[in-house]
Amino acid sequence: xxxxxxxxxxxxxxxxxxxxxxxxxxxxxxxxxxxxxxxxxxxxxxxxxxxxxxxxxxxxxxxxxxxxxxxxxxxxxxxxxxxxxxxxxxxxxxxxxxxxxxxxxxxxxxxxxxxxxxxxxxxxxxxxxxxxxxxxxxxxxxxxxxxxxxxxxxxxxxxxxxxxxxxxxxxxxxxxxxxxxxxxxxxxxxxxxxxxxxxxxxxxxxxxxxxxxxxxxxxxxxxxxxxxxxxxxxxxxxxxxxxxxxxxxxxxxxxxxxxxxxxxxxxxxxxxxxxxxxxxxxxxxxxxxxxxxxxxxxxxxxxxxxxxxxxxxxxxxxxxxxxxxxxxxxxxxxxxxxxxxxxxxxxxxxxxxxxxxxxxxxxxxxxxxxxxxxxxxxxxxxxxxxxx
Amino acid sequence: xxxxxxxxxxxxxxxxxxxxxxxxxxxxxxxxxxxxxxxxxxxxxxxxxxxxxxxxxxxxxxxxxxxxxxxxxxxxxxxxxxxxxxxxxxxxxxxxxxxxxxxxxxxxxxxxxxxxxxxxxxxxxxxxxxxxxxxxxxxxxxxxxxxxxxxxxxxxxxxxxxxxxxxxxxxxxxxxxxxxxxxxxxxxxxxxxxxxxxxxxxxxxxxxxxxxxxxxxxxxxxxxxxxxxxxxxxxxxxxxxxxxxxxxxxxxxxxxxxxxxxxxxxxxxxxxxxxxxxxxxxxxxxxxxxxxxxxxxxxxxxxxxxxxxxxxxxxxxxxxxxxxxxxxxxxxxxxxxxxxxxxxxxxxxxxxxxxxxxxxxxxxxxxxxxxxxxxxxxxxxxxxxxxx
Numbered sequence: 001x002x003x004x005x006x007x008x009x010x011x012x013x014x015x016x017x018x019x020x021x022x023x024x025x026x027x028x029x030x031x032x033x034x035x036x037x038x039x040x041x042x043x044x045x046x047x048x049x050x051x052x053x054x055x056x057x058x059x060x061x062x063x064x065x066x067x068x069x070x071x072x073x074x075x076x077x078x079x080x081x082x083x084x085x086x087x088x089x090x091x092x093x094x095x096x097x098x099x100x101x102x103x104x105x106x107x108x109x110x111x112x113x114x115x116x117x118x119x120x121x122x123x124x125x126x127x128x129x130x131x132x133x134x135x136x137x138x139x140x141x142x143x144x145x146x147x148x149x150x151x152x153x154x155x156x157x158x159x160x161x162x163x164x165x166x167x168x169x170x171x172x173x174x175x176x177x178x179x180x181x182x183x184x185x186x187x188x189x190x191x192x193x194x195x196x197x198x199x200x201x202x203x204x205x206x207x208x209x210x211x212x213x214x215x216x217x218x219x220x221x222x223x224x225x226x227x228x229x230x231x232x233x234x235x236x237x238x239x240x241x242x243x244x245x246x247x248x249x250x251x252x253x254x255x256x257x258x259x260x261x262x263x264x265x266x267x268x269x270x271x272x273x274x275x276x277x278x279x280x281x282x283x284x285x286x287x288x289x290x291x292x293x294x295x296x297x298x299x300x301x302x303x304x305x306x307x308x309x310x311x312x313x314x315x316x317x318x319x320x321x322x323x324x325x326x327x328x329x330x331x332x333x334x335x336x337x338x339x340x341x342x343x344x345x346x347x348x349x350x351x352x353x354x355x356x357x358x359x360x361x362x363x364x365x366x367x368x369x370x371x372x373x374x375x376x377x378x379x380x381x382x383x384x385x386x387x388x
Numbered sequence: 389x390x391x392x393x394x395x396x397x398x399x400x401x402x403x404x405x406x407x408x409x410x411x412x413x414x415x416x417x418x419x420x421x422x423x424x425x426x427x428x429x430x431x432x433x434x435x436x437x438x439x440x441x442x443x444x445x446x447x448x449x450x451x452x453x454x455x456x457x458x459x460x461x462x463x464x465x466x467x468x469x470x471x472x473x474x475x476x477x478x479x480x481x482x483x484x485x486x487x488x489x490x491x492x493x494x495x496x497x498x499x500x501x502x503x504x505x506x507x508x509x510x511x512x513x514x515x516x517x518x519x520x521x522x523x524x525x526x527x528x529x530x531x532x533x534x535x536x537x538x539x540x541x542x543x544x545x546x547x548x549x550x551x552x553x554x555x556x557x558x559x560x561x562x563x564x565x566x567x568x569x570x571x572x573x574x575x576x577x578x579x580x581x582x583x584x585x586x587x588x589x590x591x592x593x594x595x596x597x598x599x600x601x602x603x604x605x606x607x608x609x610x611x612x613x614x615x616x617x618x619x620x621x622x623x624x625x626x627x628x629x630x631x632x633x634x635x636x637x638x639x640x641x642x643x644x645x646x647x648x649x650x651x652x653x654x655x656x657x658x659x660x661x662x663x664x665x666x667x668x669x670x671x672x673x674x675x676x677x678x679x680x681x682x683x684x685x686x687x688x689x690x691x692x693x694x695x696x697x698x699x700x701x702x703x704x705x706x707x708x709x710x711x712x713x714x715x716x717x718x719x720x721x722x723x724x725x726x727x728x729x730x731x732x733x734x735x736x737x738x739x740x741x742x743x744x745x746x747x748x749x750x751x752x753x754x755x756x757x758x759x760x761x762x763x764x765x766x767x768x769x770x771x772x773x774x775x776x
Contacts (some may be wrong), residue, residue, distance in 0.1 A: 002542055003633065004491045004513075010636045032443075040441040045433030053428040053616035055420075088476050088642040089622070095641050099512075103392045121640045125392075125485075154390055228441035230647035232476070245391065248398045251511045252477040253483050258646045259618035 005104070009327075011120050012071040015344065018329065022338035028032050028371030030358040033164065033313050039284050040228060041277050043264055052259040058251040060235070061262045067269040068221075070236050075196075079237050085246055090194055090234035092249050093220040096249045097190055098125040100242070101154040109153040111139060113316075113345035113355070114280025115164050115192065118157055125129045127154075129347040134166055136307055138174030141181070148185040150357050155188040160208055162195035162312030165357040169310060172205055179211035187218040188242075195312040197226050199276050200286045203310065216242055223265050225313070226278060231261030254262055264384035270334035285313070285361055299376040304356070314343070315358040321383055322354030331378040337371050393492070396535065399508050401734065404718065410726035412499070416759030418564055418746040419726040421503045421552065421701050425502025427672050428616055429665050431652055440647040446639040455657040456609075456623050463584075464594035465607055467625050473634055474645045475703070478582055478622035481608040484637045485578055488630070489542040497541040499527060501733035501743065503552050503580065503706075506545055515542075517735040522554055524695055526562030529569070536573040543576040543606075547595055550583035550700030553745040557698060560593055563623050567599035572574050575604040576630075583700040585614050585666050588674040597625075597664040612651050613701070614666060619649030621631050673749055680748035683757050687764035692744070704730070705745040710742030719766040725759050 002014065022029035057067065065084040072079050094117065102108065104126030110119065114129035120124050122129060132139045132147055147153075158178070160170040170178070182189055191209045201249055209219040222234035249254070268274040292315060293308055300306075304317040321324070327339040332339060342355025363371060410417035442467070447453065453472040460467050477480050482505065485621060490496065492514030498507065500519035520527045520535055526548065535541075548558040548567070558566070563724060570577050579597045596609040608620035626634055656662040680703060681696055688694075692705040707713070713729040730743025751759060 002540075004487065004489050004493070004542075007488060007633055010633060015638075034443055036440060037439070040438055042438065043441070045436070050428055050430065051425070053618040055422055055617040057610075066636065088646070091640075093640045099392065100395060101392050103394070106392065117640065117643075124640060152390075154392075174677075188608070224443070229443040230441040232642060232646035245395055245398060251404075252479075252505065252512060253641070254480045254618070254620060258476070258620035258649050259646050260628060260652075263648050264648070276602075278649070329700070350742075 004110045006083065006124055006126060009124050009126070011123070011263060011317040014326070015116065018340065019337055022332050023084060027333070027336045027338050028363060028367045028374070030342045030360070030363060030375070031340050032362060033359055034362040035225060035229065036288070037362050039281050043228065043267070044098055045264070048260070052263045056256045056259045056262075058247055058256045060084065060257060061266065064262050064266045064269070067266060068351065069237070070193070071270060072219065072237055074202070076210035078210065078316065083237050083240060085236050085238065085242055085243065085250055086258045086262055087220075087234045087236055087250065088254055089224060089229075090192065090222040091117060091231040092234070092250075092253065093192070093218065093234065093236045094121050095253065096236070096246050097155070097218060098122055098127070099249050107151050109147055109151070109156040110347070111158060111163065111189070112347070112352070113158060113165050113342065114157065116345055118192070119345070122157070123347070131347060132238050134163070134168050136168060138168065138170035139178065141174065141177050142182055143176065145193060148187060150182060155190050157190045157192065158180065158208065159192045160200060161193050161205070162309065163341065164195065165314055165340070166316045167307065167314050168313050169203070169311035170205070170208075175205060175208050176211060179208050180353055182215045183213050185245060187215060189215055191214045191217065192217045193220070194222050194225050195306065196221065198282065198285060198313065199311040200289060201310045204308065218242060218246070223268070225300075226281060227265065227268055231258060231264055233265045234262040288360050288365065291365055291368060292358070297370040298369075299372050303376060303379055313359055313361045315360060318355040319356070319358045319379065323383060323386060324353045325356050328378050331382060332375060335374045335378060337374045337376060337378070394512055394514060397512050397514070399511070402622065402714070403504065403728070406726055406728065409721050412724075414753045415635045415721070415724045415726050416751060416762070417726040418759065418763070419728050420746070421747055422750040423613060424616065424672065424676070424749050425498040427669050429430045431616065431655070433652070436648070436651050439650045444650075446635055446644045448472065448645060449647065449654060452650050454656070455654060457625070458599060459466065459658060460625055463592070464598035465625065466598065468766060471625050471628060471631055473624050473626065473631065473638055475608075475622045475624055475640055476645045476652055478580065478608045478610040478624070478642065479493060479505060479615075481546070481580070481606065481624045482509050482643065484624070484634050485606060486510055486515070486545070487637050488633055495533055495539050495541045497539070497575070498546040498735070499546060499551065500735070501553055501730065502545065503547060504733050505747050506580070507733070507735060511540055511735070517593065519735060522551070522556050524556060526556065526558035527566065529562065529565050532566065532569055536559055536575060538571060541575060543578050544570065544576045546596065547579065547580045547761070549581050551671075552583065552588060552700065553702055553728070553730065555697035556704050556706045557591070557696065558590070558596075562680065563593060564599060567596050568614050569603050570603045575603060577603055579605065579607045582610050583611050584609065584700065586670065586673060587699040587757040587763060588670060588677060589698045595700070604633070606630060611656070614669060615620070615653065619652055621645060621653045623650040669704045669741065676748050676753065679753055679756060680746070687709045687760050688759075691764060691767050700748055701749045703748060704746045705743070707742040707767065711770060712741045713744050716766055719770060720763060723762045723766060725762045726765070727763060
């Protein structure tokens with residue numbers, strides 16, 4: 001049996017195992033990134049035209065592309081509908097970008113930590129993943145400059161707004177500085193913003209893609225976090241030099257994104273009912289965030305440090321006494337608690353012990369306190385055992 | 389700008405240009421492979437559970453996997469639901485298979501001619517595409533054996549039932565012989581059957597995957613030709629040794645297939661109303677096939693040879709006086725007729741002049757005769773010009 005060389009880099013299924021374990025109904029899961037069931041909007045299908053059942057264009061539905069371009073321009077990303085490609089969830093943007101840029105040994109530049117599934121697909125295609133450390137307000141600029149002076153990455157992949165996993169939102173100053181550095185060194189930007197609309201303090205900063213003067217860029221978003229992930233409708237917007245290649249790669253991947261989901265997304269994007277839904281969603285998650293923060297204060301104040309997330313779906317904890325948090329998993333699951341160890345979010349997991357990603361959007365509030373309490377107990381037990 | 393090496397193999401957009409030109413309303417198009425609009429069934433959405441809006445499993449909906457496995461067992465492919473992976477249209481099976489098997493220079497074995505988009509994605513990943521010639525009842529067996537004796541292809545890709553583009557359906561004897569050869573040489577089979585249910589003479593032969601005793605296999609199908617292509621719901625069924633890798637590759641490509649389309653497909657697969665719809669569809673396309681055959685007899689009998697397709701969506705013409713049919717395109721489009729030249733369906737187009745693929749399912753019957761007549765005139769004109 002001869003598989004491709006890349007298959008040897010398919011990662012083991014630690015994450016899949018955690019999420020599978022978290023499916024058991026008795027488990028209190030902080031592991032996934034699921035929207036709350038209660039906040040999935042009721043949608044109507046009765047008016048959908050029969051023609052949505054036919055094959056469609058690889059680019060996506062023209063009216064949806066127009067609406068997405070309009071939305072991006074309002075955010076400060078100058079673009080036309082002709083630059084918009086509808087994709088099968090923004091995960092597909094990463095697949096297309098990997099195909100466009102990555103050969104074995106191609107250097108790419110990522111935040112540390114970064115989105116796990118991005119890391120995995122870039123590594124699958126053979127990328128050499130360089131990193132720049134994230135601070136509370138964005139990347140360390142000195143280290144970013146240093147990386148760019150000494151390497152020629154094919155692209156930099158950034159999640160500047162409520163990052164998964166760290167919840168970091170770049171400051172205005174760092175957005176501007178990063179754009180300047182990318183222009184200075186001529187590095188292509190891939191900017192991933194699934195969480196932008198899940199803001200709890202009302203802040204909305206212009207994307208970095210909209211600040212570039214010269215560099216090529218791909219800006220990607222999705223309706224998965226704000227409407228219905230089951231539709232699998234995301235989008236990318238690309239600088240005109242990249243678009244034709246991405247379009248061909250999209251066509252070869254799956255011809256086009258399902259039109260049923262595209263039609264449904266179009267009913268919402270730019271509408272007043274969407275604005276109202278977003279407002280309710282932010283309020284709902286803000287309450288969950290606050291309850292989670294209270295539970296963490298009670299049980300984790302002596303164990304870990306964290307920033308209160310101003311958006312997104314996650315708390316990112318840094319243990320005061322670092323340990324490999326993967327070693328907490330068995331104990332946590334034995335007590336019916338699931339969480340995501342921080343190590344896999346780094347290209348070199350063993351150099352980054354001591355972080356935990358906790359999702360606050362999906363847990364039943366009635367079980368939140370008990371789950372956090374049990375998780376803290378597991379941390380204490382393992383730390384005590386290691387100290388002994 | 390440094391793209392990956394594979395991007396240099398992204399094909400030029402001849403086909404895209406033809407299909408774009410065919411969009412003009414005045415064009416009589418034999419170029420695409422679209423189902424007839426009139427035969428898209430009316431579907432109901434009112435009973436879809438809200439939970440279909442949430443993220444789902446990468447494997448696909450459990451009930452749909454069960455239904456697809458059941459359907460495959462009836463066809464003669466022994467399998468369990470655990471071997472079924474729901475994909476975003478069967479095009480995605482080709483993407484996953486390319487990732488699983490193909491490095492630069494990997495040999496794969498294909499029918500000549502073969503499905504254009506398969507050829508393109510295998511070449512995109514760097515495959516060295518070997519071929520075996522198709523005859524009216526399947527591949528030339530002596531040449532297949534010879535290829536297998538002298539090469540070790542990573543897989544063989546076959547469309548044994550109403551192939552796109554040639555409309556060939558393998559005979560019982562050749563199905564059995566091909567399975568025997570693949571077992572003898574230990575070659576993995578990828579069997580693609582989008583057209584199986586579009587049979588006009590009621591024939592239904594057991595898939596080759598169901599005849600294998602030892603070799604690994606991937607069997608792939610779709611609801612695009614029989615239900616609604618806009619759902620983008622296909623599936624693959626794989627031997628257990630391949631499944632875990634394909635699942636991880638699926639997850640990294642787009643997390644999972646849209647659940648809305650999966651739910652709709654499940655309402656049909658295995659149902660009586662689906663059987664009834666298929667029966668109506670076969671009758672409808674049989675009538676179109678017969679009308680097309682009559683028009684071809686009138687206008688092409690002295691120009692080309694062809695077999696009357698017993699299923700699928702295409703006539704495959706072989707000109708009596710071969711010429712590069714790509715040179716017919718400008719003239720045809722100037723007369724508002726679109727068709728698909730045969731050359732791109734071969735890995736070495738310049739060695740295979742003189743074929744044309746004509747779709748009979750989508751053309752308005754009222755314009756069929758005029759379209760065929762104009763196309764024949766273009767062929768005559770170009771042949772006369774070349775003879776002059």
